[in-house]
Amino acid sequence: MMESLKELYQEVILDHSRHPRNFGKPEACTHEAHGYNPLCGDTVNIYLSLSTDEVVEDLFFDGKGCAISIASASMMTEILKNKTRSETEEIFEQFRNLVTGDKDTVPETEDGERLRVLAGVKQFPMRVKCATLPWHAVHSALNDQTDTTTE
Amino acid sequence: MNEIKSFDVERIRQDFPIFNQKIHGKRLTFLDSGASAQKPQAVLDAVQNAYAVTYANVHRGVHHLSQQSTELYENARETVCAHLNAKSIDEIIFTKNTTEAINLVAQSYGQMALKEGDEILLSYLEHHSNIVPWQLAAEKAGATVKAVPIDENGEFLMEEYLKLLSPKTKIVAITHISNAIGTIVPVKEVIEAAHNMEIPVLIDGSQAMPHMKVDVQDLDADFYVFTGHKVFAPTGIGVLYGKNEWLEKMPPYQGGGDMINRVTFEKTTYATGHSKFEAGTPPIVQAIGLGAAIEYLNGFDFDAIAAHEQSLLAYATEQISLLNSVNIIGQAKEKAAIISFTIEGVHPHDIGTIVDQAGVAVRVGHHCAQPLMDFFDVPSTARASMALYNNREDIDALVGSIKMVQEFFG
Numbered sequence A: 001m002m003e004s005l006k007e008l009y010q011e012v013i014l015d016h017s018r019h020p021r022n023f024g025k026p027e028a029c030t031h032e033a034h035g036y037n038p039l040c041g042d043t044v045n046i047y048l049s050l051s052t053d054e055v056v057e058d059l060f061f062d063g064k065g066c067a068i069s070i071a072s073a074s075m076m077t078e079i080l081k082n083k084t085r086s087e088t089e090e091i092f093e094q095f096r097n098l099v100t101g102d103k104d105t106v107p108e109t110e111d112g113e114r115l116r117v118l119a120g121v122k123q124f125p126m127r128v129k130c131a132t133l134p135w136h137a138v139h140s141a142l143n144d145q146t147d148t149t150t151e
Numbered sequence B: 001m002n003e004i005k006s007f008d009v010e011r012i013r014q015d016f017p018i019f020n021q022k023i024h025g026k027r028l029t030f031l032d033s034g035a036s037a038q039k040p041q042a043v044l045d046a047v048q049n050a051y052a053v054t055y056a057n058v059h060r061g062v063h064h065l066s067q068q069s070t071e072l073y074e075n076a077r078e079t080v081c082a083h084l085n086a087k088s089i090d091e092i093i094f095t096k097n098t099t100e101a102i103n104l105v106a107q108s109y110g111q112m113a114l115k116e117g118d119e120i121l122l123s124y125l126e127h128h129s130n131i132v133p134w135q136l137a138a139e140k141a142g143a144t145v146k147a148v149p150i151d152e153n154g155e156f157l158m159e160e161y162l163k164l165l166s167p168k169t170k171i172v173a174i175t176h177i178s179n180a181i182g183t184i185v186p187v188k189e190v191i192e193a194a195h196n197m198e199i200p201v202l203i204d205g206s207q208a209m210p211h212m213k214v215d216v217q218d219l220d221a222d223f224y225v226f227t228g229h230k231v232f233a234p235t236g237i238g239v240l241y242g243k244n245e246w247l248e249k250m251p252p253y254q255g256g257g258d259m260i261n262r263v264t265f266e267k268t269t270y271a272t273g274h275s276k277f278e279a280g281t282p283p284i285v286q287a288i289g290l291g292a293a294i295e296y297l298n299g300f301d302f303d304a305i306a307a308h309e310q311s312l313l314a315y316a317t318e319q320i321s322l323l324n325s326v327n328i329i330g331q332a333k334e335k336a337a338i339i340s341f342t343i344e345g346v347h348p349h350d351i352g353t354i355v356d357q358a359g360v361a362v363r364v365g366h367h368c369a370q371p372l373m374d375f376f377d378v379p380s381t382a383r384a385s386m387a388l389y390n391n392r393e394d395i396d397a398l399v400g401s402i403k404m405v406q407e408f409f410g
């Protein structure tokens, strides 16, 4: 049992949850969305700046959440910086497949390796929504929806 | 009635087959009875028998099985009636759960009694199911919902309550025991004060019924509601006790079969008594299961149940207080065996996942009491809630698993 727990709460994840990167509200952004998990009351706000040629120039977040959702959001902001809109959607799809255990379509790249850190979530079905909440919020932000919930 | 058994928790655990299994290879430490309680063999047998031997629809047939089924179903109502010390079985309405019982009163009493400008008085301790139905009723009538505040220990503030009671107040709806933090509300005083101003009171007894003997006449409650699955009965069955004087005046909640006297397209007359509020085929087997659960509970001395649970609560409170960085939320003087806690730097969801791997089942989240969570300025907590089958080993396992969480996040 400790093995799956150790995989879930590995050092990188704990580090991101304690010291989240790109945390806070920037002065300006082009897209914004609020994510909410009604099951646990956790929230995440996404602040995203898209350039005119649809590249993510900046991505920040804030909110309240568990170690998994904060770490997932933090790692996501690092991965998605400088990605295009369509790349962002593609990576979200890969990530969702990975943590729901449906199929592993994550490429063997540096970004892929960073996504895989959260693969341990698939052994904890009740926690998948924690990991995907910030991603759903980015998706909403890009599609000009301001609110998203995991339900 | 069964003879009263002496209180031997290890014997009692044998009545509950769920404890025979391992969770992730570990002994099951079930501390989530506040969400839903486990079922004793006596209830499982009653359910099995009701399906396998006596099953048929109730109130509708003259054949043998329908008679037997009706008798068992109505016996369950009598059991509930006697247990609550209600005056008559007409005051015992079977519902789906607490939520439906409160919605019934909010809609039906609301339709009859609420006007624009009226007030409904609740408290900060309420479960969402004793908030949202009132908001819906208030919205319909143009009334407002007010809430009695609590203090930082989670204590119900009686003086504030008395100040909030006013001629505009048309109903008071208060929980007997807080599901999230365990506070026991002095409901008898609450009711008395409201009655002095001729205001009826609904008590949400969901968390009280498994722990104490409730006497609705002694309390003088106008409405008392509870849900079966928290008193060791199946899901899908709840109870609304209502004083006859109210039920007689209140309009029906839902229409359908069983709740009518005579139906024509021009005019329908309604059944009287509890039947007026029980439209359609009821949860027959669930009600029979509830009757069996209450009979099971009545096999114990309620003082012995309370003494056992209070000693567990004291032990758990003491053990958890010894841990660094663990805060107990809710320290009311009178508490049921419920401990809500947070661990500094660790989100309750992470606590829940980690202790689960040690076979420890606690509830994490907002416990359907977001106004209360907001009051304590936490999004959620972890909650250990106990029942008569818990023992010290459960508390030791909980404390051990909290230490494990701290090691992980250390």
Ligand SMILES: Cc1ncc(COP(=O)(O)O)c(C=O)c1O
Residues within 6 Å of the ligand: B034, B035, B097, B098, B099, B100, B127, B129, B130, B175, B177, B178, B179, B204, B206, B207, B227, B368
């Ligand atoms: C105090 C309280 N009220 C109401 C409810 C709602 O019960 P149910 O969901 O069975 O309707 C619960 C339990 O969830 C509760 O603890």
